[in-house]
Amino acid sequence: MKAYFSDRMGxxxxxxxxxxxxxxxxAWPFFGVVNxxxxxxxxxxxxxxxxxxxxxxxxxxxRTLRIAAIVTIVSVAAAYAITVVWVRGTPAQRVVAEFCIxxxxxxxxxxxxxxxxxxxxxxxxxxxxxxxxxxxxxxxTLVRNEFGVIVGMTHFLIPFAVFPLASSMRGLDxxxxxxxxxxxxxxxxxxxxxxxxxxRSGIIGSALIVFVFxxxxxxxxxxxxxxxxxxxxxxxxxxxxQSPDWGLGAAISVVLVLFVGAxxxxxxxxxxxxxxx
Amino acid sequence: MQQPGRAAEIKAIGIGKSFGSFRAxxxxxxxxxxxxxxxxxxxxxxxxxxxxxxxxxxxxPTDGRLYSDGVDITERPxxxxxxxxxxxxxxxxxxxSVEANIAFPLKVRKRSSDEIKRRVGEMIERxxxxxxxxxxxxxxxxxxxxRVALARALVFEPGVLLLxxxxxxxxxxxxxxxxxxxxxxxxxxxxxxxxxTHDQSEALALSSRVAIFNHGKLLQVGAPDEVYDRPANxxxxxxxxxxxxxxxxxxxxxxxxxxxxCEDRTISLRGNASAVGSNAILAIRPxxxxxxxxxxxxxxxxxxxxxxxxxxGAATRLDLTTRQGAKVTxxxxxxxxxxxxxxxxSVWLTWPAEKGFLLPDGGQ
Numbered sequence: 001m002k003a004y005f006s007d008r009m010g011x012x013x014x015x016x017x018x019x020x021x022x023x024x025x026x027a028w029p030f031f032g033v034v035n036x037x038x039x040x041x042x043x044x045x046x047x048x049x050x051x052x053x054x055x056x057x058x059x060x061x062x063r064t065l066r067i068a069a070i071v072t073i074v075s076v077a078a079a080y081a082i083t084v085v086w087v088r089g090t091p092a093q094r095v096v097a098e099f100c101i102x103x104x105x106x107x108x109x110x111x112x113x114x115x116x117x118x119x120x121x122x123x124x125x126x127x128x129x130x131x132x133x134x135x136x137x138x139x140x141t142l143v144r145n146e147f148g149v150i151v152g153m154t155h156f157l158i159p160f161a162v163f164p165l166a167s168s169m170r171g172l173d174x175x176x177x178x179x180x181x182x183x184x185x186x187x188x189x190x191x192x193x194x195x196x197x198x199x200r201s202g203i204i205g206s207a208l209i210v211f212v213f214x215x216x217x218x219x220x221x222x223x224x225x226x227x228x229x230x231x232x233x234x235x236x237x238x239x240x241x242q243s244p245d246w247g248l249g250a251a252i253s254v255v256l257v258l259f260v261g262a263x264x265x266x267x268x269x270x271x272x273x274x275x276x277x
Numbered sequence: 278m279q280q281p282g283r284a285a286e287i288k289a290i291g292i293g294k295s296f297g298s299f300r301a302x303x304x305x306x307x308x309x310x311x312x313x314x315x316x317x318x319x320x321x322x323x324x325x326x327x328x329x330x331x332x333x334x335x336x337x338p339t340d341g342r343l344y345s346d347g348v349d350i351t352e353r354p355x356x357x358x359x360x361x362x363x364x365x366x367x368x369x370x371x372x373x374s375v376e377a378n379i380a381f382p383l384k385v386r387k388r389s390s391d392e393i394k395r396r397v398g399e400m401i402e403r404x405x406x407x408x409x410x411x412x413x414x415x416x417x418x419x420x421x422x423x424r425v426a427l428a429r430a431l432v433f434e435p436g437v438l439l440l441x442x443x444x445x446x447x448x449x450x451x452x453x454x455x456x457x458x459x460x461x462x463x464x465x466x467x468x469x470x471x472x473x474t475h476d477q478s479e480a481l482a483l484s485s486r487v488a489i490f491n492h493g494k495l496l497q498v499g500a501p502d503e504v505y506d507r508p509a510n511x512x513x514x515x516x517x518x519x520x521x522x523x524x525x526x527x528x529x530x531x532x533x534x535x536x537x538x539c540e541d542r543t544i545s546l547r548g549n550a551s552a553v554g555s556n557a558i559l560a561i562r563p564x565x566x567x568x569x570x571x572x573x574x575x576x577x578x579x580x581x582x583x584x585x586x587x588x589x590g591a592a593t594r595l596d597l598t599t600r601q602g603a604k605v606t607x608x609x610x611x612x613x614x615x616x617x618x619x620x621x622x623s624v625w626l627t628w629p630a631e632k633g634f635l636l637p638d639g640g641q
Binding site for chain 1: 333334335354355356357358359360361362364365368369370371372381382385386429430433
């Protein structure tokens with residue numbers, strides 16, 4: 001088996017269908033998009049100029065970066081806690097943590113987004129309960145704003161943040177933690193000054209993955225943002241499907257792809273691809 | 278709590294540890310003296326590491342009590358025991374520089390930054406790591422990492438230093454060097470050292486006392502020459518080095534020890550016949566046996582034929598068979614081995630009476 005796969009020709013043949021598919025379904029159409037960005041409505045760099053000067057486009061970019069940053073911090077922090085339990089907890093805790101990590105994967109992104117609408121809307125469960133116990137008199141605006149988008153996206157992305165963290169925690173030498181305790185360090189101190197720094201590559205990997213995913217999010221922000229907190233992907237959709245502004249949509253796409261590409265390059269300097277699954 | 282800079286005295290009474298139905302350690306009672314260098318020796322799974330982990334506080338014993346300087350520390354958590362510990366594979370903090378690794382136990386103890394700086398500097402000097410302060414552990418050789426681990430474990434002047442097979446990853450030359458270094462550190466600090474190893478020569482070379490473990494039991498404790506020359510049982514005798522064992526019949530006490538019959542010759546040896554019964558084993562280390570053309574009457578000796586030799590450089594190891602088929606190994610000067618082999622017939626193996634000792638027949 002080993003000799004078979006190390007054979008370069010064999011490996012190339014096995015990968016060929018995937019490469020052909022990616023070429024035909026992604027690379028080729030993307031060149032078309034790049035082409036539009038320079039030619040529609042007329043040849044030139046006009047659309048990139050608009051991108052730099054249009055306040056609407058810029059505010060969407062800023063909002064996207066802001067939401068992505070918040071979602072990244074919250075998701076990685078929450079994922080870190082779950083992963084500690086999953087990797088280092090008692091057998092019973094591990095089962096519970098694993099359940100919490102895997103179940104979201106089996107539920108469609110649409111279902112989850114609408115689920116959050118049902119929970120967070122003005123007449124949703126949270127507001128009803130909070131009013132029922134007299135905690136608030138007017139419903140809180142929890143959805144169709146950035147808060148809703150952040151909640152929905154964080155929920156979706158936590159499991160993705162878990163895997164790089166788990167891989168770095170699993171690779172950690174237990175004796176180093178024992179050594180810290182033996183040298184007089186409390187559990188808290190051992191966690192913060194030994195455990196966390198030793199999982200640094202996992203934290204970076206997980207943060208970059210969540211950030212990259214957040215930048216291109218479409219369904220969740222579209223539903224939970226209710227058109228009021230538009231992110232880049234939704235803006236591209238609007239430019240291409242709801243206005244004849246294909247050139248600008250294409251230019252935004254190109255910028256997004258380049259930005260994500262740069263982040264991915266950064267990501268793979270810190271983590272090996274197999275750590276991500 | 279041990280006083281900083283003062284060697285601890287440890288008393289283990291009836292310590293036992295079970296993992297499920299597996300008895301890792303059974304009824305261990307042992308006093309570790311102030312400032313002594315005690316080695317826990319045994320094959321893997323013998324319970325020596327379990328005992329070390331119990332001393333460190335990483336494992337709770339199922340039975341027994343543990344005292345340090347007269348204070349019961351059985352339930353005291355590891356971080357409050359403040360024993361210095363050097364792990365197998367060193368367990369350095371990979372994200373911290375040499376300096377930060379060594380400073381860690383002092384920082385945890387909230388010492389002033391002046392004191393930390395001074396003590397870390399002294400320690401780095403003492404273990405010969407000057408010029409490497411800012412390096413990460415991954416940039417150091419195995420021997421250097423070992424020095425960092427020792428420095429980190431000693432910098433806060435613990436009452437006891439626990440070492441778990443610290444040299445197992447080093448090559449032979451470096452190992453000898455580090456052993457000498459550790460002996461020097463032991464003398465300089467005066468701290469109680471408890472050292473785990475499965476290497477008998479390391480144990481004999483380093484320690485003031487050796488404790489030999491097997492199957493979760495402590496078999497014997499004593500000074501290196503004591504356990505080597507007067508092992509309490511067959512396991513200890515065999516574990517500490519090569520040994521020749523010959524069946525001995527009609528064992529009885531004599532004026533100065535015991536006598537018995539080995540292949541029809543009367544042999545005198547050390548030991549107490551009443552402790553082993555009339556059939557026992559005569560044990561002699563190979564280096565105490567010599568080859569002679571004849572054995573004088575009244576001298577200890579048996580006839581044997583040389584069957585094979587292994588050239589060892591300084592000496593030759595000779596394998597012989599006695600008339601009744603027992604196998605004996607001796608280590609003799611090279612020319613003696615050559616002449617013994619060339620004769621092709623019987624030679625005599627002789628040894629001084631005080632070098633032979635009695636072991637119970639069969640079993641342990």
